[in-house]
Amino acid sequence: MVWVVMVWVVMVWVAIVGRAGSPLSGPSRPRVRSVNTTAGSRDAVIAALCAPDLAAMVDLVLWVEPDADGTPVAHAANHLGRVRLHPGGKHEVLAGADPVASEDPMAFLPYEREIAQEGPRVSTDNAYPYAAERILSLFAHAERSPDVAVVHTPRHYFPDEGGHHGEHGSLDVIQSRAPLVLSGARVTRRSYVDDHARLIDVGPTLAHLAGVPESDLLDGNGDPLDGRPLTAYLEPLPAGQPRRVVGILWDGAHCGDLLHLAEAGELPGVARLVERGVALRGGAVAEFPSVTLTNHTSILTGLGPGRHGVLGNVYFDRATGERVVPNDEATWHRSAEWLHPQARTVFEMVNDHVAPGSGPRTASVDEAIDRGADYATMQLIRASGSDRGAGDLGDQLPDPHASPFVGNPAHLEDRYFRWGVQVDDLGLQQMLQLWADPTAAPVLTWWANVVTDAGHHGGGPRSEMARDSLRQADRRLVAFLDHLDGLGVADEVTFLLTADHGFEGADQTVTGSWAPALDALGIPYRDEGPGFVYLH
Structure with a gap:
């Protein structure tokens, strides 16, 4: 019974x-482009996504490149700068300011501090625990990993693409x-x-x-x-x-x-x-x-x-x-x-x-x-x-x-x-x-x-x-x-x-999409999520 x-x-x-x-x-339908790919398309996509006028919605752009010996290395960038990230918290700043300045998993504690500093808006005021380890894992799948991952800012409100009043999905510590x-x-x-x-x-x-x-x-x-x-x-x-x-x-x-x-x-x-x-x-x-x-x-x-x-x-x-x-x-x-x-x-x-x-x-x-x-x-x-x-x-x-x-x-x-x-x-x-x-x-x-x-x-x-x-x-x-x-x-x-x-x-005044910036490049892509950008 x-x-x-x-x-x-x-x-x-x-x-x-x-x-x-x-x-x-349900996720929104992907944006799919089908024009000719050019050399360096990933770099062009990263540069477009790191434009200052997208900073309200793009917190970080993430990808992996092989080192000289073929070892995969995690990278992160935004309008502030670019960094190479290694497991264990080692950072190599390549340009500007380190956009992933903190990996502290205990950031914004005690809880009263989280409330007082609700929703840090700039990545240098935020924390991204185990950044390299988690990025490397996402990009480790040969068939399913994206070429570039876009991290929404905590306040980005995108209901037309599946967003809500409360959001998650980020690399940041609170989400x-x-x-x-x-x-x-x-x-x-x-x-x-x-x-x-x-x-x-x-x-x-x-x-x-x-x-x-x-x-x-x-x-x-x-x-x-x-x-x-x-x-x-x-x-x-x-x-x-x-x-x-x-x-x-x-x-x-x-x-x-x-x-x-x-x-x-x-x-x-x-x-x-x-x-x-x-x-x-x-x-x-x-x-x-x-x-x-x-x-x-x-x-x-x-x-x-x-x-x-x-x-x-x-x-x-x-x-x-x-x-x-x-x-x-x-x-x-x-x-x-x-x-x-x-x-x-x-x-x-x-x-x-x-x-x-x-x-x-x-x-x-x-x-x-x-x-x-x-x-x-x-x-x-x-x-x-x-x-x-x-x-x-x-x-x-x-x-x-x-x-x-x-x-x-x-x-x-x-x-x-x-x-x-x-x-x-x-x-x-x-x-x-x-x-x-x-x-x-x-x-x-x-x-x-x-x-x-x-x-x-x-x-x-x-x-x-x-x-x-x-x-x-x-x-x-x-x-x-x-x-x-x-x-x-x-x-x-x-x-x-x-x-x-x-x-x-999310903040209902912080709206918009990075799709027009990618469309303007004339590079074939599909954006799933949105946030997983596939270039081939």
């Missing part, structure tokens, strides 16, 4: 996706800072600490907690992952003993505001987790671009985008000539198809070390990157045989206005927010079913939530809509924690709460 109920829940979820449209409103909370069994109790991690560390940490030896935290080729388990916050783990682990993702949850609200008593579920564990003030640094599918994949593989292959919510594959849009209602359940064969998901890692039992060893709730999971929402959607799901179930769809978790019903007027309420209510139902019998619960359960992304896109960080979405997600978390308390197993579970990126607010 449990699995019948789950299938019904997923059928309803599919129908919602089919009706609601793209979670992020890249996701929350990270570890809690429960085998986690040291340290409350709030001034430290940070990277999102590529989340997957290895989940796998390690679930019993995967560190020696097997490898990709499919046997090479080490890019991330590492966060053992500094964990008690020594006995070898060979599977542990129950619950990973929770609140898509787009703003790190600073989430911790601020938890400390203020407005997110009691998060506060319960922190009280029994640790929260990193600097959160976890997302991979670049700091967008949804790139970082869901990095979290669940421990790899950067150049190795796992999901370079963004939209990108171009030269090998197939295909425009890939994994973050869309018609393709979200197919996202794992674009993973590199060499990438291993945490579900695959854990299943390799846990014997089958009475229930699923691994479960993936409302998560696109689900390859290898014994139970997966998207797996059931794929099995339905329809690209758009199970069809319209009419009055069987949950009524978002009846949701017990919604704070301000006025926010349901926003289509994406309303869809997020429906999906997340059904996600909680799946979690309660998976954990109806704790003896048959998965060793690793991953639970993705979406309404927090909707709230931050719709209103921007610290808006009432964004904070309502955080409070709403927290009420579902409390319901799940109370359920585990009722079963008497809460103290036996390890929890990890994170997100896939941060957020900054």
